[in-house]
Amino acid sequence: MKSLDELAKIKESMQEVLKVREGVPSAEYKAHIMVCGGQGCISSNCKDVVDALKESLKKNGIEKDVKLILTGCMGPCDMGPVMIVYPDATFYRRVKPKDAEAIVEEHIMKGNPVTRLLYRAPGAKEPTQSVHDIDLFKKQLKIVLRNTIYIDPLSIEEYIGRDGYAALGKALTQMKPEEVVETVKKAGLRGRGGAGFSTGMKWGFTASAKGSPKYVVCNGDEGDPGAFMDRSILEGDPHSVVEGMTICGYAIGAEQGYVYVRAEYPLAIERLSRAIEKAREFGMLGKNIFDAGFNFDIEIRIGAGAFVCGEETALLTSIEGKRGEPRPRPPFPAQSGVFGKPTVINNVETWASISPIILKGADWFASIGTEKCKGTKVFALAGRINNTGIVEVPMGTTLREIVYEIGGGIPRKKQFKAVQTGGPSGGCIPAEHLDTPVDYESLGALGAIMGSGGMIVMDEDTCMVDIAKFFLDFVVDESCGKCSPCRIGTKRMYEILERITTGEGKEGDIELLEELATTIKATALCGLGQTAPNPVLSTIRYFRNEYEEHIKDKKCAANVCEFKE
Amino acid sequence: MACGCNCGEDELTKQLDIIIEPYKGKPSGLIQVLTKAQELIGYLPKWAQVRIAEGLGVSLQEVYGVVTFYAFFSLIPRGRHKISVCAGTACYVKGTKTVLKTLREAIDIKPGQTTPDSRFTLEIVRCIGACGLAPAMIIDGKDVHGRLEPEQIPEILEKYA
Ligand SMILES: Cc1cc2nc3c(=O)[nH]c(=O)nc-3n(C[C@H](O)[C@H](O)[C@H](O)COP(=O)(O)O)c2cc1C
Ligand code: FES
Numbered sequence: 001m002k003s004l005d006e007l008a009k010i011k012e013s014m015q016e017v018l019k020v021r022e023g024v025p026s027a028e029y030k031a032h033i034m035v036c037g038g039q040g041c042i043s044s045n046c047k048d049v050v051d052a053l054k055e056s057l058k059k060n061g062i063e064k065d066v067k068l069i070l071t072g073c074m075g076p077c078d079m080g081p082v083m084i085v086y087p088d089a090t091f092y093r094r095v096k097p098k099d100a101e102a103i104v105e106e107h108i109m110k111g112n113p114v115t116r117l118l119y120r121a122p123g124a125k126e127p128t129q130s131v132h133d134i135d136l137f138k139k140q141l142k143i144v145l146r147n148t149i150y151i152d153p154l155s156i157e158e159y160i161g162r163d164g165y166a167a168l169g170k171a172l173t174q175m176k177p178e179e180v181v182e183t184v185k186k187a188g189l190r191g192r193g194g195a196g197f198s199t200g201m202k203w204g205f206t207a208s209a210k211g212s213p214k215y216v217v218c219n220g221d222e223g224d225p226g227a228f229m230d231r232s233i234l235e236g237d238p239h240s241v242v243e244g245m246t247i248c249g250y251a252i253g254a255e256q257g258y259v260y261v262r263a264e265y266p267l268a269i270e271r272l273s274r275a276i277e278k279a280r281e282f283g284m285l286g287k288n289i290f291d292a293g294f295n296f297d298i299e300i301r302i303g304a305g306a307f308v309c310g311e312e313t314a315l316l317t318s319i320e321g322k323r324g325e326p327r328p329r330p331p332f333p334a335q336s337g338v339f340g341k342p343t344v345i346n347n348v349e350t351w352a353s354i355s356p357i358i359l360k361g362a363d364w365f366a367s368i369g370t371e372k373c374k375g376t377k378v379f380a381l382a383g384r385i386n387n388t389g390i391v392e393v394p395m396g397t398t399l400r401e402i403v404y405e406i407g408g409g410i411p412r413k414k415q416f417k418a419v420q421t422g423g424p425s426g427g428c429i430p431a432e433h434l435d436t437p438v439d440y441e442s443l444g445a446l447g448a449i450m451g452s453g454g455m456i457v458m459d460e461d462t463c464m465v466d467i468a469k470f471f472l473d474f475v476v477d478e479s480c481g482k483c484s485p486c487r488i489g490t491k492r493m494y495e496i497l498e499r500i501t502t503g504e505g506k507e508g509d510i511e512l513l514e515e516l517a518t519t520i521k522a523t524a525l526c527g528l529g530q531t532a533p534n535p536v537l538s539t540i541r542y543f544r545n546e547y548e549e550h551i552k553d554k555k556c557a558a559n560v561c562e563f564k565e
Numbered sequence: 566m567a568c569g570c571n572c573g574e575d576e577l578t579k580q581l582d583i584i585i586e587p588y589k590g591k592p593s594g595l596i597q598v599l600t601k602a603q604e605l606i607g608y609l610p611k612w613a614q615v616r617i618a619e620g621l622g623v624s625l626q627e628v629y630g631v632v633t634f635y636a637f638f639s640l641i642p643r644g645r646h647k648i649s650v651c652a653g654t655a656c657y658v659k660g661t662k663t664v665l666k667t668l669r670e671a672i673d674i675k676p677g678q679t680t681p682d683s684r685f686t687l688e689i690v691r692c693i694g695a696c697g698l699a700p701a702m703i704i705d706g707k708d709v710h711g712r713l714e715p716e717q718i719p720e721i722l723e724k725y726a
Contacts (some may be wrong), residue, residue, distance in 0.1 A: 025679065038567055039694060039695055039709060040695060040697045042636075042709070043695060043698060044711070045711065077696075077697025078697050080698075210719065212579070222694070223655045223691075224654075225653030225691040227649075227692070228692075228694040228695070228696050263600065264692075264706075266706065266707060302596065302597065302600055304599070304600065304637035304638060306634060306635050306636060316602050318596065320592075321596050321597075321631070322627075322631065323630050323631055324635075339593075381697075382654075382658075382699055383655050384658060388698075389697045454654070454655075454696075458658055462658055467658075470657055471654075477691075478691075480634075
């Protein structure tokens with residue numbers, strides 16, 4: 001790629017195809033069928049549906065008039081396999097191979113949507129046909145996931161068709177590196193990996209740090225058990241991550257990037273590898289990109305299953321091929337990162353937010369969200385909730401809106417009990433705080449954290465003491481063992497919880513837990529240990545009565561714990 | 566999983582050398598090489614670790630340290646099929662316990678063990694990213710089975726001989 005003109009030509013050439021997905025009929029195509037090819041739908045056998053559709057199109061002799069595409073995750077995983085038929089944007093769910101014939105012969109050839117496959121809102125009599133009218137989608141605002149229901153993740157041309165790589169072109173040909181850093185700073189983007197540090201400031205520190213070469217790293221470890229946003233982005237729009245990282249490379253003066261992805265995500269690894277190859281082929285990676293004298297390339301590093309490797313210093317050590325043990329900060333990665341060189345490390349979602357900011361400007365981005373938290377956040381909704389899956393909302397949306405309006409509430413008329421955010425470092429938020437807006441500060445004030453975006457809903461059948469024990473068990477398992485507060489302290493806490501949940505709890509156990517928690521938080525080496533007590537503290541804070549019931553009455557109201565006789 | 570053919574150590578060594586070749590003298594490639602080696606052999610026996618240590622120019626101690634640090638690597642042979650039951654938060658809340666109980670009854674081993682006929686290895690993992698389909702498990706690192714009900718377990722297992 002040598003110029004913006006060249007890029008504009010590719011974009012232009014894709015408009016005939018892409019306009020169909022904006023709802024404009026095309027002379028060339030009767031319809032586009034976009035089948036969700038996210039991990040969720042793949043395990044619901046969406047590939048068999050694709051085969052059946054292919055066959056049916058062929059049988060009717062219209063395979064050339066209809067484009068059939070496997071996309072990234074569309075979001076509503078529990079309704080899978082799902083698909084959207086354009087230009088009318090009809091949303092079908094729970095599609096079986098035997099439905100293919102009706103979709104092709106009734107809908108595409110005659111224009112009559114297949115009513116039995118349409119989505120019906122809980123309680124509604126009439127189904128909703130268009131994806132744009134369904135609450136679940138309508139209430140969302142998609143910046144990070146801007147492409148996931150519109151493009152073929154394997155097609156760089158379609159990505160370009162939707163303004164892909166235009167931000168890179170703009171940065172390289174019209175902006176100075178300092179201006180890029182300044183724009184990201186001014187936009188107010190904060191890291192989406194959990195801590196919420198200003199991305200622009202991080203880039204600024206690294207740009208001005210002494211030492212070379214410099215590196216750009218993508219944290220795709222996604223260790224929070226119950227979160228799958230990053231995987232969806234990597235699977236659904238891998239080029240957005242490649243582009244964001246390349247822009248940063250230019251801004252800070254780096255020529256090499258690494259993406260660290262967990263081995264448990266084979267599909268994400270495959271799609272990202274193909275995106276990197278395509279980007280090289282199109283000259284978006286490699287030498288002298290956009291003729292601006294700037295070189296950049298990206299390599300994938302595969303994580304091998306250690307939660308602590310999501311922590312940045314541990315991740316950087318792991319990239320070097322070593323045991324992923326964290327080390328004290330400072331020095332921060334901005335001064336001393338991979339191979340001891342200045343490094344920017346950001347989360348997948350942070351990377352995917354960069355291009356829109358460069359293209360549409362800092363003011364546009366800063367106009368979305370709350371005063372201190374700009375833009376949108378992607379959440380993975382799971383647990384005891386009707387619509388499980390991926391959603392993206394502006395910062396400041398309330399938990400109630402997410403759980404009830406987008407998530408469709410709790411199944412089987414059960415009572416909502418808590419929503420857990422932030423995984424093993426986070427906390428459980430009870431019903432009385434459902435009107436809290438989601439942003440880093442508000443969730444922090446409740447004793448939870450924003451975290452990377454996992455949101456697990458719990459109902460009356462979940463025991464909060466058991467959940468606290470669950471997270472402690474996780475941490476005990478995943479503690480790397482380097483510092484003793486984390487290695488030994490969390491084990492002691494686990495033992496106390498084990499006691500309480502088997503009916504052997506003692507007077508004073510709650511206080512002992514609190515005391516241990518405070519000590520571990522103050523003395524552990526890295527974020528894993530420092531935040532490990534949070535799930536226990538937050539459940540004690542909001543559900544102390546459940547702890548007391550277990551200890552005094554040997555009773556578990558949710559009927560989860562089994563007491564010794 | 567293992568390469569499937571019955572090739573002996575000599576043949577495996579040859580193939581291992583091909584894996585090592587691009588990373589010769591590059592210690593930072595250790596995790597990538599171990600991942601591929603395990604894909605080839607099925608686990609990481611000592612002879613393979615020695616070969617990798619020599620090839621990349623790191624000590625055997627360092628290789629062993631890395632192998633034991635990451636949950637993904639195994640020092641012992643595993644069954645033909647690896648069943649990884651998710652015990653991440655979403656799955657836990659939706660009933661991992663029951664799924665695991667049924668599985669353990671069906672194949673009569675504990676997590677971390679392999680059946681005597683080498684058909685299955687059972688392990689617990691923390692989130693496979695299919696939380697929307699909880700409770701979930703993944704077989705052989707690629708087939709995700711979601712929305713599990715205990716009754717479905719025998720039928721699923723049948724597909725893996
Ligand atoms: C125990 C622990 C686990 C973490 N896991 C992840 C993770 O899985 N993904 C992630 O992006 N950040 C994770 N982080 C945060 C990273 O250390 C780091 O803050 C982040 O990669 C910075 O990127 P950001 O500024 O874009 O958020 C973790 C932190 C800790 C302490
Ligand atoms: S918690 Fe089981 S797949 Fe995520």
